[in-house]
Amino acid sequence: MENLYSLTAHELKKKIDSEGLAPSGILDSLIKRIESVDKKIKAFVSLNKGASVLSKERRGKLYGIPVLVKDNICVKGEETTCASRILKGFKPPYDATVIKRLKDEGAVLIGKSNMDEFAFGSSCETSCYGPTRNPWDTDRIPGGSSGGSAAAVASDQTILALGSDTGGSIRQPASLCGVVGLKPTYGRVSRYGLIAFASSLDQIGPITKDVTDTALVMNVIAGYDEMDSTCVDMPVPDYTKSLVKDVKGLRIGVPKEYFIEGIDTEVEAGVRGSIDLLRDLGARIVEITLPHTQYAVSTYYIVAPAEASSNLARFDGVQYGFRAQDAKDLVDMYIKTRSKGFGNEAKRRILLGTYCLCAGYYDAYYLKAQKVRTKIKEDFDKAFKLCDLIATPTTPTPAFRIGEKTLDPLSMYLSDIFTISANLAGLPAISIPCGFSKNSLPIGLHMLAKPFDEETLLRAAYTFEQNTDYHKRKPGL
């Protein structure tokens, strides 16, 4: 008998719909899997063994399908900590909009996944719960910040997962764990209930075993929400209609700036080979230029920490979460609470962001970064006149070793070098498995599209997937 936990959502949906499979069977299978595997992976920060379908009356689009939720997305009554000490014990009194939509469609929320503290990181090592491990090599990082979600999907500990992506936090771990991760267009999915890292960059998206499942999740979570002013009121297409095995005539731009020195040769070979495959399948390959690419990381590391410094100001011990007990007065309470509550990377980013916003530095840093951000956006506008999609590597290297970059924040920041621009420009972008290194570490193909053109992304990704079997390979655990 095949293991239910190893199936995709669309496969399980078929079994539920036509074979009368009960959701509890899927859950039982998953819980057994989690109990035997997660000791090695540590993808979960909380497991809801008693999870069940909440909308009993009707069969929704994800009826009975388990979903793992990144720990920065609010689930009513469930501890939501952003993997930070400062939010220990915080149980949101409300559901994030995406959670409400998942529940309404019959999804089963099986737990919360590990992440870098407040999504600050690319390796899942800054979590207050300790690191999550890469299922393909447990000495290595799963990527981050949605590392728990990606590792759980890769190790068959969940069927679907949600992540959030501020600079690559869905796509980079998806790439390093060999699964599919989509960052939707900024404004496509409601951010209401996503604990903000950088409000102008954050976006919730799916991490799944294949592209079809990504389309299924998008059909549920995408769409206007009056609770989020940045959410765009545009019709939501049926994304499963984009699952077409055809890229003929599709113009795929390859930016010369993305195949830089320092990129891992196996990664480069894998990605170039994938682009060749798309060409062989009928796509037209166009060389394009994105001249401001080199400024993306520095721009990001001004805008994102600046917003974060303000977004994280509310964690002060007054209303919820952790409060230091030995404070002499108000200021002492603030200082002790935040000193003990935040980890080093959070402190680093708060300091950086606070500095950038200070009177006298604002123009030189924040304002200038916003101007460069506009330039980066314009690069893409120009490029998309020549092509429909842009293809690049997702990450410069496969998964690195745990501890390898923790003492060198700058090299850690560079692991998002290819993913950050999509956030700065608000574009949709996907990472799909496109090969393996000699050491059997997954390599990801990264594709970007015009704003609100997730459909083209899905079509290209689906076509690629249907012509390869990288997504079918499973780590030996």
Place this chain on the structure above:
Amino acid sequence: MKRLYEAVIGLEVHLQLETETKAFCGCSTEFGKSPNSHTCPVCLGFPGSLPVLNEKAFLYSIKVALALNCKIQDTIKFDRKNYYYPDLPKNFQISQFDMPLSYDGFVDVISGGREAGKRVHIKRVHLEEDAGKLIHPSCASYSLVDFNRAGMPLLEIVTEPDINSPEEAYNYLTALKSILQYLRVSDCNMEKGSLRCDANISIRKAGEKELGVKVEVKNMNSFRWVREALSFEIGRQTSLAEAGERIIQETRLWDAQKFVTVSMRSKEEAHDYRYFPEPDLVPFIVDKNIIEDIRKALPELPDARADRFVKDYGLSEYDARVLTGQVDLADYFEECARIYANKKTLANWINGDIAAQMNARNVNILSLGIEPKDLAELLKMIDDQSISGKIAKDVLAEMIETKKRAGEIVSSKGLSQISDKGEIEKTVLDVLAKNERSVSDYKGGKKTAITFLVGQVMKQTRGKANPAMVNDMLKKHLGE
């Protein structure tokens, strides 16, 4: 004596807009409810919550801006003002920094006689959210926070430094409050904190162009305290200047008990608010038609209404200004005027006895409980000589106390004016007989003695005799 120093004053008014719901969430703005009962994840600043602008608060802001003759910004954007305080749930306030929703307006301050005709320029009007309230229980080692007020829409109205005296400041605030009440966007109640005022004040040698060192004064919760605090500050700063001492840039608090301002923090301790654009609210362009619609729908404002009262009702400038100073009072006057013909008498009564009754009871015209038709009835009884003007004052007080109509009170207490010739003559003769001394004084040329005699007649008739008839009758019997 020539004044050596002149004061330069700018005022910042914070106005709570009277919307049903808060500025960025759906919570009620009702005042005085139990602590933290009007809160939600958004106004509590819970992680993951996001603000959504209350359209009504925005439209009210535009209404105020237009009434203050301001220009409206093409693109509306909000900023975050970052600072830590326990009453500020997110530790930043959503406000507007470099692009206030409106700017460059003015208020003409005409009331206040001596300083008539002053134009105070409005530098900016912007929309922001209010903070919660700290409660410090006595003898406790902790403080409590009530977030009911957090997220209430607050309009900040900032003047240019156009004001030169505490009196002008007082008059500007009075004129501003009057306009704001006409717009019906706020109850403007300073005790409830729905209207608050801070002042910036400096002094300079008369005739100098350059501004002196600015001191900010806070904690003045009435217009009177603004006037007193500014007077104190002018005195304090002038003494320092005269003594050759330096005035330092600082924030001072008005102490209404001691009648002084005390230093709160110096410029060096001032916050760096690290303003930056609020990424959770998308900038938007205001539809010009919406602005024009609001402009067209603006009510008649106090100055225009006062002019009309002079023209249409023949009132004095003074009476018209007093009546139109408060929108409810002006409305009341006009309602009465519709059913009562003698407008001057009406104005005298409203500005006189009615105003006195409101002051004595510390209520406004609406809660005084005298319906326009009831006042008209009372005044008509004077006109047709059913009661004397003096009796009418007592009847008015009785009406307020008992909620009874004038006619009822007059008939049940037998207060009808005595206009019967025979009855009056009888009393007159009686009084003349009892007061021979006054009679002879009068006849000896001391004509004022008649006042005493009138008084005696009124006393015997318990004020009910028709005074004009009494006067005539007395003169007749005194041989004139």
